[in-house]
Amino acid sequence: MYNDNPTLEGLKNEIVECKQGEVFHKENPEPTPDADTRKFYIESYGCQMNFSDSEIVASILSEVGFQSTRNMEESDLILINTCSIREKAEDTVRKRLRVFDKVKETRPGTLVGVLGCMAERLKTKLLDEEKLVDLVIGPDAYRDLPKLVAEADDGEKGINVFLSREETYADISPMRLDSNGVSAFISIMRGCDNMCSFCVVPFTRGRERSRDAFSIVAEAVDLYNKGYREVTLLGQNVDSYKWENPETGNRVSFAELLEMVAQVYPDLRVRFSTSHPKDMTDEVLHTMAKYENICKYIHLPVQSGNSRVLDLMNRTYDREWYIDRLEAIKRIIPDCAISSDIIAGFCTETEEEHQDTLSMIELANYSMSYMFFYSERPGTVAARKLEDDIPLEVKKRRLQEVIRLQTQISYRHNQRDIGKTFKVLIEGDSKKSDQDFKGRNSQNKMVVFPKQEGLKPGEYTWVKIHDATSATLKGEIVEK
Ligand code: 5AD
């Protein structure tokens, strides 16, 4: 299959060696029910990347004998993996820190650590502001956690917020936390080089770097062998994934990586997030069309539907470019669902420009969107160079208009699925009833349907849709 591309052929052979299990089969140790074992409790906020990072942290801690617990009252180490993307996200973290302080009072010796973007953004300031925080660890410093915990045990404050140009945690087998045993994240790259003017991520997560392609494929194989049937390849901007094998000089693009993971097993679904409109190539779209197991769903954040605002946001594409990408998706993958991120009330946005965002939601026919009003973040280009001049009430009103329209479009999108039959990967019991299963179709829509004997999570079934809300499809199992 890769014969037209000799560089990939070499890689594939090397990956077969991985598949035989020598490189990656590092099991997480079983928890030992030992009263002396120290326990850690971890909460994660923000993007999927943070949840994925927490699984790396859990693995690092379990290697040094810590056991995970879901009960913070019995933990010796409370960790919070934080998000800085909007002010509200940071407020939530500070509220949680107040709760952890209470646990510390009743359980002296318990350590509290702040991980992730807020740790990186605030650095030592966090130790000054939040007196009961013992550890501050940035996203590239998790390997240092055991050493910092030991130092904090001796009464010192532990801090490492060093950002790396190389760290990808490629060799660490994540310990799956709160997993449904069916779908899992695989982090394929870290950081972001894009410098969107509103965004704090390039400052908190550092420069973009791509992870070793072998270790990604090996992680997919490992997950499949453990019963998982869906992997989501994660990065801030997956389309700019590029990895060069240091031994052979072979290069792997995102389209090639996607193909390699899709070939692991035909019944292992592959998803990815997030795509950047400026980098999403037709090659990626053709790869998606070629493999049934690459899900027909793209998260393609537009942020704004107006070219002037997009320019101020430094998104490096305009409305026309984005529409061209939408058309390419429709042409190459007609059954593909598209979702978006939208920011209402960015600096200097006029009512007409806001209308352009609304018309883009209509035009793109998004199946869903994540919608926010602009929140100025210290240190970003927008904070330094642009005036945050849209009054809060106006931002909120525009956001409400965006949400109202998207809800209508999602409803219409889902209503159009009535009468269709989808292949659904069963994830578990539905939230509302243990008589029903929930699962997703290829387009990433949640489907709820009555259980059938003999079927279990991790298996595929065909479901014919007879009802839909703006958030969920409902149906019945049918023979296919
Ligand atoms: N204000 C509001 N929303 C933001 N996002 C990123 N930075 C900000 C900000 N300062 C949104 C973008 C991004 C998503 C992850 O969060 O839409 O795609």
Ligand code: SF4
């Ligand atoms: Fe932030 Fe833009 Fe990078 Fe996304 S692509 S993480 S919005 S800088």
